[in-house]
Structure formats: C-alpha cells, structure tokens
Amino acid sequence: MTGVVSRAKGAPVELVEIVVPDPGPGEVVVDVAACGVCHTDLHYREGGINDEFPFLLGHEAAGTVAAVGEGVSTHAVGDRVVLNWRAVCGRCRACRRGEPQYCFATHNASRPMTLADGTPLSPALGIGAFAAKTLVAAGQATIIDTDALGGWWDPAVAGLLGCGVMAGLGAAVNTAPVRRGDTVAVIGCGGVGCAAIAGAVLAGARRVVAVDVDAGKLAWAQRLGASHTVDSSRLDEDGVVAAVQALTDGVGADVVIDAVGRPETWRQAFYARDLAGTVVLVGVPTPEMQLSVPLLDVFGRGGALKSSWYGDCLPERDFPALLELHTRGRLPLDAFVTERIALEEVEAAFATMARGDVLRSVVVLDGSGAGATS
Incomplete structure (x- = not known):
C-alpha cells in the first residue's frame, strides 16, 4: 500500500510503497479511516525529533481493527478505535500506584513496518498512520463504543484526540x-x-x-x-x-x-x-x-x-468521555477540522499549517470521514 514517508531532513515527503506485516503477539493492525496533520509530523520531517529516517508519518488517527495478534483478548476485528501513542504497561511504579497516565514504560508494536525493499520505517510517535493500514500495540488502539454515542462516528473528528486536541x-x-x-x-x-x-x-x-x-x-x-x-x-x-x-x-x-x-x-x-x-x-x-x-x-x-505531557490523559478513560460530551453538544470537537484532504496533499498541508491557515487538516483515507453518522 502507499504511505507518506519522510526520507531525509527537510526534504518533501513522498508517497511510496510500504509493507505492513501481520500483527505479532500483543499487536493489532488497524484500517486507518482518517488522520490529522500535526505539527509533530512536521517536526519529524525537519529532524526535530530524532534522525531515525525514514519516517512513516501520521499519528492523530482513527479507524477499525483489521487483524489481531496472538494473546490479544481486548480487541476484535471490526472494533472502532482512536489511536494513541502511549500504551501503558500496567507494571511500572506509576501504574502500580494507580497513576497509569504517567506510565514510565509505554510501548509500541515491536514488528517493523518497512519500505518495499525491506528498509525498516520509524513510525511517527510509534503509530505511522498516513497509510491505509498501520501496525500498533493493542494498548495504542482505544476502543470506542459507537452505540454509546448514539451511532455517531466521524473518524476525522475522533482521531484528533490522538494528539494535539487531547494535549x-x-x-x-x-x-x-x-x-x-x-x-x-x-x-x-x-x-x-x-x-x-x-x-x-x-x-x-x-x-x-x-x-x-x-x-x-x-x-x-x-x-x-x-x-x-x-x-x-x-x-x-x-x-x-x-x-x-x-x-x-x-x-x-x-x-x-x-x-x-x-x-x-x-x-x-x-x-x-x-x-x-x-x-x-x-x-x-x-x-x-x-x-x-x-x-x-x-x-x-x-x-x-x-x-x-499528552494532557496527562488516560486514553481509555478520556477518549470515550470526551466523544460523548461532543455528541451531547458540550464539546465542539468538529470545530477543529478545518479541511479534509487526500493522502497526496500532506506536503501541501504542512505549508498551510505553517501559515496558520488551519486548526487541522485531516487526511481522509476511506471516505468515512466525510459523514457524521454510521
């Protein structure tokens, strides 16, 4: 499939063929429906995070679980999820004292996504969601019960909780x-x-x-x-x-x-x-x-x-609660979506963001981000 990849510091991003492996133990593959264009992605492209190029960009995402790995009992194929970049461990001193939002041992998927030639990709914030599918740790995919939201599901809105809006x-x-x-x-x-x-x-x-x-x-x-x-x-x-x-x-x-x-x-x-x-x-x-x-x-x-740091959030607690407040009209999350764009428009969206013309440009990958209900 095609993904948005940054190959070198300051160079324009490219749409290139990538390979997403089957999920390993504790991992899930997610069909990405929408993904916001965040300043952090631009920081990766500019070498402001680290120099572990090439990067698979994108991390403010929502979608549907496509496959689950061995030992994953919390998720099922078809679950709607918002991705987060902090899968908590449940075992560190912060988790043991009942403060998992401060987990000191958060983790990502261990199996690498790659370029077509086998070169490992560094996924932005451990996610890499400017692609039709991505591989993450199961704890990075926060399940959203859309029945509890009256059937509402707009991935372009929900996915923004994955980073900047939640922060x-x-x-x-x-x-x-x-x-x-x-x-x-x-x-x-x-x-x-x-x-x-x-x-x-x-x-x-x-x-x-x-x-x-x-x-x-x-x-x-x-x-x-x-x-x-x-x-x-x-x-x-x-x-x-x-x-x-x-x-x-x-x-x-x-x-x-x-x-x-x-x-x-x-x-x-x-x-x-x-x-x-x-x-x-x-x-x-x-x-x-x-x-x-x-x-x-x-x-x-x-x-x-x-x-x-990340709004001191606990995704499994905060994401569903904030989306419920949105559906009740108490939190205008949809106001943050300035424009919905295609995958090939990410580089242009960086320029739009740098000019301050948008709150968020959101890449819509499967068409589901255009509507408000399922």
Missing part, C-alpha cells in the same frame, strides 16, 4: 486542573491552545483570555469560547502580562497555559498568573532553549509550575 484539553482539565469559576489565560491559540480554551470552558472557567500574535487564531479562540482576546503582536513581555492582568480583575489569572513553549511565553505565563496561581506548559520547547527566572520570584509567588 490542550488535558492541560486544562487534567493537569491544571481548571476549577469552576477560575480565570484562565491561554498563550498561543493554534490547535493545542484552542483545545485548552475549549477545555477551560468545559471545566467551568468564568473568564478565558486568549493571547496570540495572529488575528485569525484569536478569532478561532473566540469561536471555541474565549471571552477576551489579547493581540500580542505589538506587545513586549511586560505588555502581555499587564494585558492579562487587566482582564482578570487586575490580579492575574488563576491558571495560565503556555501552548507555545518558548522561554518568553513561559515567563509571560509565570508573571501573568495571580499569586498562588498555576502555570501549565504544554507547548513543546526545542532542545537548545534555556529559561532564566529569579529564584526569589519563584519562591515569592507560590502556586504551581507544571508541565503537561
């Missing part, structure tokens, strides 16, 4: 966590930041301030529930802090979420919160970035400084 929602709902009546500011209003805004609204925040340099992204933030916006394109760090404080009773927000992941945006988040407020870093920094903050300020302001 933002989880940063607000799980990591912070935002409480009813809190004031919240979100710095950076791309897909992750807008998801954090939606999560803050869902949690009952009374005021949500969106901060970004791009007017289009601020408009998205308002559509997803932001009550106020700050155009930071002409503000320095102190200006951003002052603007957020002015919109949060003059004292700063109870929770500030940094969805950019740069030293300057983290400092803005740190100083824009109220005393004893919470900072959550969910934007991903690059390895060379360094942070400098007076230690006395850390001591004197109190509160909590947190990082959110």
Whole structure:
C-alpha cells in the first residue's frame, strides 16, 4: 500500500510503497479511516525529533481493527478505535500506584513496518498512520463504543484526540486542573491552545483570555469560547502580562497555559498568573532553549509550575468521555477540522499549517470521514 514517508531532513515527503506485516503477539493492525496533520509530523520531517529516517508519518488517527495478534483478548476485528501513542504497561511504579497516565514504560508494536525493499520505517510517535493500514500495540488502539454515542462516528473528528486536541484539553482539565469559576489565560491559540480554551470552558472557567500574535487564531479562540482576546503582536513581555492582568480583575489569572513553549511565553505565563496561581506548559520547547527566572520570584509567588505531557490523559478513560460530551453538544470537537484532504496533499498541508491557515487538516483515507453518522 502507499504511505507518506519522510526520507531525509527537510526534504518533501513522498508517497511510496510500504509493507505492513501481520500483527505479532500483543499487536493489532488497524484500517486507518482518517488522520490529522500535526505539527509533530512536521517536526519529524525537519529532524526535530530524532534522525531515525525514514519516517512513516501520521499519528492523530482513527479507524477499525483489521487483524489481531496472538494473546490479544481486548480487541476484535471490526472494533472502532482512536489511536494513541502511549500504551501503558500496567507494571511500572506509576501504574502500580494507580497513576497509569504517567506510565514510565509505554510501548509500541515491536514488528517493523518497512519500505518495499525491506528498509525498516520509524513510525511517527510509534503509530505511522498516513497509510491505509498501520501496525500498533493493542494498548495504542482505544476502543470506542459507537452505540454509546448514539451511532455517531466521524473518524476525522475522533482521531484528533490522538494528539494535539487531547494535549490542550488535558492541560486544562487534567493537569491544571481548571476549577469552576477560575480565570484562565491561554498563550498561543493554534490547535493545542484552542483545545485548552475549549477545555477551560468545559471545566467551568468564568473568564478565558486568549493571547496570540495572529488575528485569525484569536478569532478561532473566540469561536471555541474565549471571552477576551489579547493581540500580542505589538506587545513586549511586560505588555502581555499587564494585558492579562487587566482582564482578570487586575490580579492575574488563576491558571495560565503556555501552548507555545518558548522561554518568553513561559515567563509571560509565570508573571501573568495571580499569586498562588498555576502555570501549565504544554507547548513543546526545542532542545537548545534555556529559561532564566529569579529564584526569589519563584519562591515569592507560590502556586504551581507544571508541565503537561499528552494532557496527562488516560486514553481509555478520556477518549470515550470526551466523544460523548461532543455528541451531547458540550464539546465542539468538529470545530477543529478545518479541511479534509487526500493522502497526496500532506506536503501541501504542512505549508498551510505553517501559515496558520488551519486548526487541522485531516487526511481522509476511506471516505468515512466525510459523514457524521454510521
């Protein structure tokens, strides 16, 4: 079958023939119905994750179980699933203490997918879903009971929980966590930041301030529930802090979420919160970035400084619950799907994403992503 492969740092992706093996013990093969185009895929193409080329890109995916390997009793052919990149082990110290969302030994499929000549592929985030099929560990395929959703099934929407949308929602709902009546500011209003805004609204925040340099992204933030916006394109760090404080009773927000992941945006988040407020870093920094903050300020302001990895989610708990909230009209997950595209349009979608024209482009592979019900 054809897959989207990145062969070299910075080179355009290619559609090439790939081979997906039968599932081994503990593994499943999934027919991919839809897969979002995520910044992480672009980071892989640019060599920002590691240099283990060639990569099979794509990871924000949903589809149907096509085959199960030996010993898999949890999944059956035909199960509808959303893929996740953290199959928990159930045995590490985090799992044993009842916190599997922090599992220290997550795993992927052990059998490699390959190019036609046998060259092993490195699947993005252990998934590699820009292809009609992919091989994953069974724990990476979260089963969705569509009967419980009234028959609703739109893989293009559901699959976005596999990475960016879950990261933002989880940063607000799980990591912070935002409480009813809190004031919240979100710095950076791309897909992750807008998801954090939606999560803050869902949690009952009374005021949500969106901060970004791009007017289009601020408009998205308002559509997803932001009550106020700050155009930071002409503000320095102190200006951003002052603007957020002015919109949060003059004292700063109870929770500030940094969805950019740069030293300057983290400092803005740190100083824009109220005393004893919470900072959550969910934007991903690059390895060379360094942070400098007076230690006395850390001591004197109190509160909590947190990082959110995958929104501190437990997929089997969070994915079905969030999709149910969507079908009840309480969580507008479909608002994140800006366009539905074909597999050969992935490279163009990277350019569209870099311009900030979309929240998500979603590759639809079998036509099922075009509808809302089954």
